[in-house]
Amino acid sequence: MLSVSNLHAAVDGKEILKGLSLEVPAGEVHAIMGPNGAGKSTLSYVLTGRDGYEVTEGSATLDGEDLLSLEPEERAAKGVFLSFQYPLEIPGVPALTFVRTALNAQRRARGEPEVTAPEFLKLVRARAGELKIDFDMLKRALNVGFSGGEKKRMEILQMAILQPRFLILDETDSGLDIDALKIVADGVNALRGPDRGMLVITHYQRLLDYIKPDRVHVLAGGRIVASGGPELALQLEREGYDRYARAA
Amino acid sequence: MAAVKQTVEHVQSLERYKHGFVTDIEQDFAPKGLNADIVRFISGKKGEPEWMLEWRLGAFERWLALEEPDWAKVSFPRIDYQDSYYYAAPRAKEGPKSLDDVDPDLLETYKKLGIPLKEQEVLAGVVGAPRYAVDAVFDSVSVVTTFKKELAAAGVIFCSMSEAIREHPDLVRQYLGSVVPVSDNYFACLNSAVFSDGSFVYVPPGVRCPMELSTYFRINAENSGQFERTLIIADKGAYVSYLEGCTAPMRDENQLHAAVVELVALEDAEIKYSTVQNWYPGDPETGKGGIYNFVTKRADCRGDRSKVSWTQVETGSAITWKYPSCVLRGNGSSGEFYSIAITNGRQQADTGTKMIHLGADTRSRIISKGISAGRSSNTYRGLVSAHPKAKGARNFTQCDSLLIGKHCAAHTVPYVEARNGHTVFEHEATTTRLSEDQLFYARQRGLSEEEAVQLLVNGFVKDVLQELPMEFAVEAQKLVAISLEGSVG
Numbered sequence: 003m004l005s006v007s008n009l010h011a012a013v014d015g016k017e018i019l020k021g022l023s024l025e026v027p028a029g030e031v032h033a034i035m036g037p038n039g040a041g042k043s044t045l046s047y048v049l050t051g052r053d054g055y056e057v058t059e060g061s062a063t064l065d066g067e068d069l070l071s072l073e074p075e076e077r078a079a080k081g082v083f084l085s086f087q088y089p090l091e092i093p094g095v096p097a098l099t100f101v102r103t104a105l106n107a108q109r110r111a112r113g114e115p116e117v118t119a120p121e122f123l124k125l126v127r128a129r130a131g132e133l134k135i136d137f138d139m140l141k142r143a144l145n146v147g148f149s150g151g152e153k154k155r156m157e158i159l160q161m162a163i164l165q166p167r168f169l170i171l172d173e174t175d176s177g178l179d180i181d182a183l184k185i186v187a188d189g190v191n192a193l194r195g196p197d198r199g200m201l202v203i204t205h206y207q208r209l210l211d212y213i214k215p216d217r218v219h220v221l222a223g224g225r226i227v228a229s230g231g232p233e234l235a236l237q238l239e240r241e242g243y244d245r246y247a248r249a250a
Numbered sequence: 251m252a253a254v255k256q257t258v259e260h261v262q263s264l265e266r267y268k269h270g271f272v273t274d275i276e277q278d279f280a281p282k283g284l285n286a287d288i289v290r291f292i293s294g295k296k297g298e299p300e301w302m303l304e305w306r307l308g309a310f311e312r313w314l315a316l317e318e319p320d321w322a323k324v325s326f327p328r329i330d331y332q333d334s335y336y337y338a339a340p341r342a343k344e345g346p347k348s349l350d351d352v353d354p355d356l357l358e359t360y361k362k363l364g365i366p367l368k369e370q371e372v373l374a375g376v377v378g379a380p381r382y383a384v385d386a387v388f389d390s391v392s393v394v395t396t397f398k399k400e401l402a403a404a405g406v407i408f409c410s411m412s413e414a415i416r417e418h419p420d421l422v423r424q425y426l427g428s429v430v431p432v433s434d435n436y437f438a439c440l441n442s443a444v445f446s447d448g449s450f451v452y453v454p455p456g457v458r459c460p461m462e463l464s465t466y467f468r469i470n471a472e473n474s475g476q477f478e479r480t481l482i483i484a485d486k487g488a489y490v491s492y493l494e495g496c497t498a499p500m501r502d503e504n505q506l507h508a509a510v511v512e513l514v515a516l517e518d519a520e521i522k523y524s525t526v527q528n529w530y531p532g533d534p535e536t537g538k539g540g541i542y543n544f545v546t547k548r549a550d551c552r553g554d555r556s557k558v559s560w561t562q563v564e565t566g567s568a569i570t571w572k573y574p575s576c577v578l579r580g581n582g583s584s585g586e587f588y589s590i591a592i593t594n595g596r597q598q599a600d601t602g603t604k605m606i607h608l609g610a611d612t613r614s615r616i617i618s619k620g621i622s623a624g625r626s627s628n629t630y631r632g633l634v635s636a637h638p639k640a641k642g643a644r645n646f647t648q649c650d651s652l653l654i655g656k657h658c659a660a661h662t663v664p665y666v667e668a669r670n671g672h673t674v675f676e677h678e679a680t681t682t683r684l685s686e687d688q689l690f691y692a693r694q695r696g697l698s699e700e701e702a703v704q705l706l707v708n709g710f711v712k713d714v715l716q717e718l719p720m721e722f723a724v725e726a727q728k729l730v731a732i733s734l735e736g737s738v739g
Contacts, residue, residue, distance in 0.1 A: 092688060
């Protein structure tokens with residue numbers, strides 16, 4: 003599924019990723035943990051093609067297809083989805099309009115027919131109910147005046163509707179109380195499946211109690227410096243990142 | 251592009267007829283330049299009565315004594331008023347009696363502009379179909395007016411200004427120049443002298459106009475200024491909604507457009523006036539060509555409890571200089587101004603409104619959304635004033651600017667004058683830049699960069715779009731997208 007090899011990337015001429023390699027097979031959930039400034043968010047932006055993140059070396063492919071030469075929207079149409087650490091507010095654009103526009107843009111790009119309004123509403127009602135999102139909220143401008151928890155739930159709702167093949171969750175637990183965290187984790191877990199891969203980026207182990215990873219990687223100094231099973235996350239929780247920060 | 255080619259051919263065919271205007275009464279062009287004889291020529295060409303000619307000549311005399319204003323935040327080379335044509339008419343054989351008599355080429359041109367006149371008439375018999383009465387102005391002559399009969403049955407007069415001068419002289423004499431006086435300003439004064447045509451609407455007391463009225467203006471001939479004159483009167487308790495669309499083909503030379511629109515609302519009357527303007531904005535790189543849109547639009551809420559609402563979507567023109575205003579004379583009268591002004595490339599816009607509260611308990615509301623992209627400049631200029639007698643006057647102004655890119659400019663110049671202690675004026679203003687973060691967020695969800703800009707901008711202007719009649723709102727939404735093409739990256 004996702005294959006990253008010797009990835010080097012710079013922001014404003016400063017190298018942040020320094021030879022990162024990573025394999026996430028289909029059906030698996032991998033967690034990336036690491037200290038602040040390790041390059042966790044940079045990795046998510048490089049994989050999704052944000053301007054200003056310059057790849058200087060290495061490769062990233064999804065099912066063997068090069069990602070790095072594609073525009074952000076092309077990667078989205080291929081099924082790469084990033085749940086933002088800080089979801090953006092979109093004034094004047096109702097959440098429903100935003101998600102439907104996105105879904106149809108992706109479907110057009112893949113040569114699939116657009117969904118009709120009734121089909122879309124049916125789909126949204128079902129998913130919103132599961133995520134305990136009040137349908138009226140979807141008529142409001144996306145994320146404008148939403149609480150931190152509501153914004154994260156909106157990200158998961160978009161994910162549930164867009165049905166991406168590869169998910170990147172960037173610090174999804176930040177700003178969530180325990181109830182919201184459970185709802186969000188349930189939403190993510192519902193999307194787990196044999197054809198789908200996930201990369202869960204987090205600073206704390208807490209999220210991994212709810213979204214159980216198959217593998218855990220430690221990102222420090224722009225490289226994966228350790229990999230292991232779920233127990234690695236617990237060890238990090240106990241011992242902190244100091245050891246790896248020094249190693250990097 | 252076919253429309254442009256056709257236009258060029260049309261102009262070439264006109265060129266052949268430009269000689270000997272004194273002797274050949276069949277010709278379609280007044281020669282270049284402006285003097286009293288040209289004013290007489292225009293008036294004579296239109297078969298106007300003596301009083302109209304006198305009115306024009308009076309305006310011309312006054313115009314000679316006026317100075318071109320320079321207070322707007324726009325810059326352009328001096329206009330040579332002697333280097334322009336002041337009258338150009340399509341060569342209709344006879345005045346068209348119905349759509350069937352209209353030159354099919356003209357109809358084709360309108361079709362390309364998206365005004366299916368023919369279809370409109372077909373639709374007329376269909377129950378529930380949207381219906382518009384269209385008065386199409388091709389250069390200087392109103393070519394065709396549809397739906398006249400049905401309107402006449404309701405007592406509504408909707409015709410070209412030329413026809414109104416001939417057929418309804420009393421109404422015209424009573425109201426023409428009563429809102430925008432002849433010497434109100436330089437461009438209005440010029441218009442008063444040489445105005446070519448335009449629309450006239452009269453809605454009698456208590457009548458709700460049975461359909462939306464619509465005019466499409468199009469500047470076609472080369473170097474011909476277009477000076478329409480529009481006059482709309484809603485008598486006591488009447489209601490009318492009027493839509494104006496404007497477009498012009500591409501040209502190398504700047505063309506002057508100096509229109510005057512006067513609205514009169516008597517007691518309890520309501521007028522809704524909507525404009526979608528997408529005149530050629532000039533070359534995006536050099537700013538060459540494009541329309542100078544120097545327009546005077548004013549409404550007089552003359553009667554108590556009368557109401558006027560201006561809605562405008564301004565996306566075109568090289569320079570826009572325009573302040574649709576309301577004089578709130580009647581007690582309890584109200585005025586609204588909803589505006590979207592988009593500038594891109596080298597466009598310059600200085601636009602806004604004036605709400606002049608003269609009567610007691612008058613209300614006004616201003617929602618302005620300015621979007622600047624490219625190397626353009628976009629200025630909101632607004633005046634809200636309350637006369638000593640305007641006790642209880644209220645105004646709310648919301649003025650938002652959106653910047654796209656790094657080389658554009660937005661300015662807000664509000665003037666507020668309260669001359670009594672019983673007014674409440676509120677003014678809110680914001681300026682934001684279309685953020686890279688928002689764009690990336692939308693693109694990460696699958697929208698192309700252009701779709702993302704479109705969606706974000708449509709969100710920004712939503713408050714105003716929803717004031718437009720449905721069909722216009724759709725058109726306006728598309729226009730917003732077109733005018734911002736290539737504004738990012």
